[in-house]
Amino acid sequence: MKTFKLMGHEIIEKIKEREIKIEEIIQLYLERIEKTDKLLHSYTHLSKESALEKARSFDRALNEGKSIGKLYGSPLSIKGCICVKDSPTTCGSKILEGYRPPYNATVLERLVEKEGAICIGRTNMDEFAMGGSTENSCYGPTKNPWDLECVPGGSSGGSGACIAAGQSIFALGSDTGGSVRSPAAYCGIVGLKPTYGRVSRYGLVSYANSLEQIGPMARCVRDCALLLEIMAGYDELDSTTVNEKVDAYTESLNNSIENKVLGVPKEFFGEGINNEVKDSVNKSIDILQGLGAKTIEVSFPHLEYTIPTYYLIAMSEASSNLARFDGLRYGKMSENLTGDVFEVFSRTRGEKFGAEVRRRIMLGSYALSAGYYDMFYIKALKVRTLIKNDFQEAYKKCDAIVCPTMPTTAFKIGELVDDPLQMYMMDVLTCPVNLAGLTALSIPCGFDGNGLPIGFQIIGNYFDEKGILNIGYLLEQELQIYKKIAPLNEGN
Template identity: 45%
Template sequence: MTDHTNLTVAEIRDGVAAGTFSAREVASAFNAAVEAGRALNAYIVETPELALKAADAADAARASGDLKPLSGVPIGMKDLFCTAGVQTTAASHILEGFTPPYESTVSAKLWAAGAGMLGKLNLDQFAMGSSNETSAFGKVISPWRDTSGKDLAPGGSSGGSSAAISARLCPAATGTDTGGSIRQPAAFTGISGIKPTYGRCSRWGIVAFASSLDQAGAMARTVRDNAILLEAMSGFDAKDSTSLDLPVPQWEANLSSNLKGKRIGIPKEYRPDGIDAAVAAQWDRGIAWLKDAGAEITEVSLPHTHYALPTYYIIAPAEASSNLARYDGVRYGQRVLPDGAGLQDMYAATRAAGFGDEVKRRIMIGTYVLSAGYYDAYYTQACKVRTLISRDFEAAWEKCDLLLTPTAPSAAFPLGEKQEDPLAMYLNDVFTVPASLAGLPAMSVPGGLTAGGLPLGLQIIGKPLDEQGVLNAALALEERAGFAARPEKWW
């Protein structure tokens, strides 16, 4: 008997099309898995009826010969995407109970392609975090365990997405990546995830964090599945002024792991003194794998990498302080109105009760760096350094076609270990932030396990709009790594 929850997106799509099994069988299996996996807290809202409705439509479409690209495929939707008629919270109490009357462009494209929704996935509040511990609806627990047996972080902010995919509570999911929030959780849980070029996927209907950085992307167990999902998600949207008016390439059809003639750059700044030995060894294996795939390996320099993290943590909070000003208790979401309070008191009380500590911290940082007297000293300088980081990549592309780096500086860490030290938490994004600042496509694929049995990821960074190159190099790594490890079920 087929265990439908072990199937990939491609296998589900092809199996439904061939009549090997029905879409309803698949949806029912994943609905049961979601219910059985509640201990992980990966879902904020479960929507089994929507998954079954889409499955029935897929079965009817097969009977009529009118199948769509994702017919029969149920997915998880990160709870940062507005979904018409289904609560959307951004994992914050300030939006608890908010039911959008409209659909985000990305989710609408996925439903139009035939996908069904299993539920809304947990995340760090307003996508601010690297461990999925800042959610107002409770932390997400990784399905993985190390030798200590402690609960581990699934990464963030897309930790609900990564945990659900790894635990087979969905075959694929949407994610958003502002500074690494697709790639780092993918690395922590042994799955793949791609952040496309900034503008490939519309941001309309996604709860905003940092508008010049936020980008939707795909998360799944295989490179092919990511290509399939990303094709359905991408495309021009007139409602988003930053959307790229370009045709969507056929990424899946053009997948190839033959890298003959490709030059892979190894940025020396990503190998600092004291780099984790397991991470460095995995990187070396990745270099050998790409060389085996026919690529030429060359060392490159990205000299401003050292400044990427502080630059990001000025620009992102600055944009967040502006975006989150709309949550005032007046128009939608939570309202706290003490007896006899005036308008300003209501603002203060609503935000104090509705926002979590990390969100408040970033709003305060952002407001500070944008304030009179500090705008030029901090925000303007950060924007200048961001330009220098982009120019570093432009110079590197003269010597190489793609870059290979580690995804994260370590494997998953125990929940609570870094919660009291924001700076230590921010360092989780040290390898992912530069590509975000430059708006480049980047992807994480699992490469192997630590001695303690935890996944490690490898990151491919590409030129603007070269998602195909990124996917192809990731496929070459995937084939050679042969990563088949999965967490042992304990939940």
């Protein structure tokens, strides 16, 4: 039985009905990883022994009639920047080599400790989530399961690839400027970026803390809804979480979208957006209209300022967030300890951070410096407000906004490595959502001529995860492409 072709909620049903043991499931996925990860490199660390041990103890508990939580021991793969107690949490960086946090992120407490998911491994990522291709990892790049010469998107590329390749059921990513949605689009899976404040960031290693959220990644909308239902909600350890009711997302997927108004922003279909992507997205919009939704055109006059605004804010915050990494308390120091504390600290950072991280720290420090602060950071905050206002104007007229997730399909590994600006442009359709703090879902809506997946983005108003999951689910059921698994040369 090729169980890895099943969806998460289907597997959970089978476990619940005792048709299959949790240990078998975990074993199956570990074998799949064993066979395929040499090609893909989705994972940086696996926790085989502890996962199997946990599976066995869950099986025993079920035999004894005990409850083990809603996720029934299903495998969960976690991005390398989310703290898992005693598990290597290295953010794809040499500076955190060997670091095992003494505590769990809140999402881990909820998904694993409370609802019984089993963490099977840590997924690859761009160093400190800085990148959109998973090429900036000290462990080397992850490959796209649909074409091993292509990137899987990023920065949560490992999480995207592992789901697309059937190496796991559920995965967590983090989305600062599109880092969940980009790999979801490029790998043909579903990924959701929650409203800022919907999911606790406690235990997420900060890159740009005013922009990011932890998001669920899975093969289908229902599985994402299931994870979000558990992850979301107020956390006393994160003051930016909002004490707002968490909807029963899995129970409102099948609602009618008759007369719902979808905003179509013309700027999101403009220059630089690949035609095949546009066509595929437009086809999906037609499908939604067929389901009774109406469409109107909405406008984002400030879209062209999105990239500079996003990068100014993200880099400024990053320069401060990454100041703590000096190898003194955790991680690795330079071998060369000559000189005073400032010299050793600088040398450690120079040696252990990759080029992209160093670039962003330097640019961010510059933007925050005395004399430049008003010119850059404060100005960026003002533009951020304008972008928020654009969205608020749009939501006066529509219920959700639909557009492509990425301007193109996955590009070749190495293709944009030497062109950081072009790489930054890939975030143009995703990072406005982070600047505004909104929620957005990416679901696969088709393939280009090369067989690479195309992502469809649904952007919802604040705390309207329920609305966009509903739209996504109906579209997914119409398209029926979510059941496809990426063809791998081996181990299928």
